[in-house]
Amino acid sequence: MxxxxxxxxxxxxxxxxxxxxxxxxxxxxxxxxxxxxxxxxxxxxxxxxxxxxxxxxxxxxxxxxxxxxxxxxxxxxxxxxxxxxxxxxxFPEQRMNWQRIRNLCHDGTRNGEEFNVLNLFAYTGGSSLAAAQGGAHVAHVDASKTSVAWARLNADVNNLTQAPIRWLTDDVQKFVAREIRRNKLYKGIILDPPSFGRGTAGETWKIEENLIELLESLKSILHSEFSFFLL
Structure with a gap:
């Protein structure tokens, strides 16, 4: 092929x-x-x-x-x-994860309830699209406008333009802090953080300094009956 x-x-x-x-x-x-x-x-x-x-x-x-x-x-x-x-x-090594995400989201939506998934450092959207294919409502967050626009193109070519995906160009840590204040909960969380990056306003991300703090924050928006947390 x-x-x-x-x-x-x-x-x-x-x-x-x-x-x-x-x-x-x-x-x-x-x-x-x-x-x-x-x-x-x-x-x-x-x-x-x-x-x-x-x-x-x-x-x-x-x-x-x-x-x-x-x-x-x-x-x-x-x-x-x-x-x-x-x-x-x-990132081709994510292929198996996409299938797991797709299956878990499909299982989570069988009872007709809304199944919310958060994808952080979401890049060009492979995991977001897999979750949407499984029936989830997805928050796709990345600090790069280019990556978010690229992910939306990928949604278009998968006939997912009308899928319930929120496309968010935002600093991951600031977004999570706002979701905590909103009492938002997710049954699935995906994050594939880079070793180094910058937020929308030039904020610095260093995995060795910021990852543990982010993981602690994510506990507050993880549903008590969550399905998966993929790191």
Whole structure:
């Protein structure tokens, strides 16, 4: 299939990926071993190289990669594109979580009650869309306007434009504090925090400094009969 994502090989601190019809190489610091399919690496459409300071650059051999790429993956249609940071708009390891979220939300809505899910650091929306497919009411929160707009595009291509999803460009910690004051409760909470980030007003997020405080705050908006908490 040429319209999906596959990890083809990894090694030498990089990974070789098939993204729709394109074959690309990106950094993978955990891949300390040697590649097992060396011939597959010889001809690629793009290669993202990370510099010592953390920045990087794409070497693009196929101009088709300068346009959005549509794939089917994990029960979702997704619009991907290469970014200046070496991202695609997809964390493929989340595929199994999407199915779990979808199933748990489906189970939670069987009795006809409203099933509220909060997705923090929600990026391009894979988990939010999976929850919506399961029938949940979703609050999708990310500090990046670009990511929230991208997630809404993904909702469109999955026929979820009218789904009960609140698209919120906001600082996660400030949003949670407001939800506590509103006495809002969620039966499902999802968060996939970055190691470092900035809020909508330039607030700094450092996982080693802020995660525990955030988790403590989330206790106050987690329903007593909650279904899942995914970190």
């Amino acid at each position: 040429n319209n999906t994502y596959r990890l083809l090989d990894s090694g030498n601190f990089e990974k070789l990926e098939q993204v729709g019809p394109f074959r690309i190489i990106r950094p993978s610091p955990q891949a300390v071993w040697k590649p097992s399919q060396t011939k597959l690496w010889n001809k690629v459409d793009a290669h993202f190289k990370r510099f010592a300071g953390g920045d990087g650059k794409w070497d693009i051999n196929n101009p088709g990669l300068k346009k959005p790429i549509m794939i089917e993956y994990g029960g979702l249609n997704l619009q991907l594109e290469i970014t200046d940071f070496g991202h695609l708009g997809l």
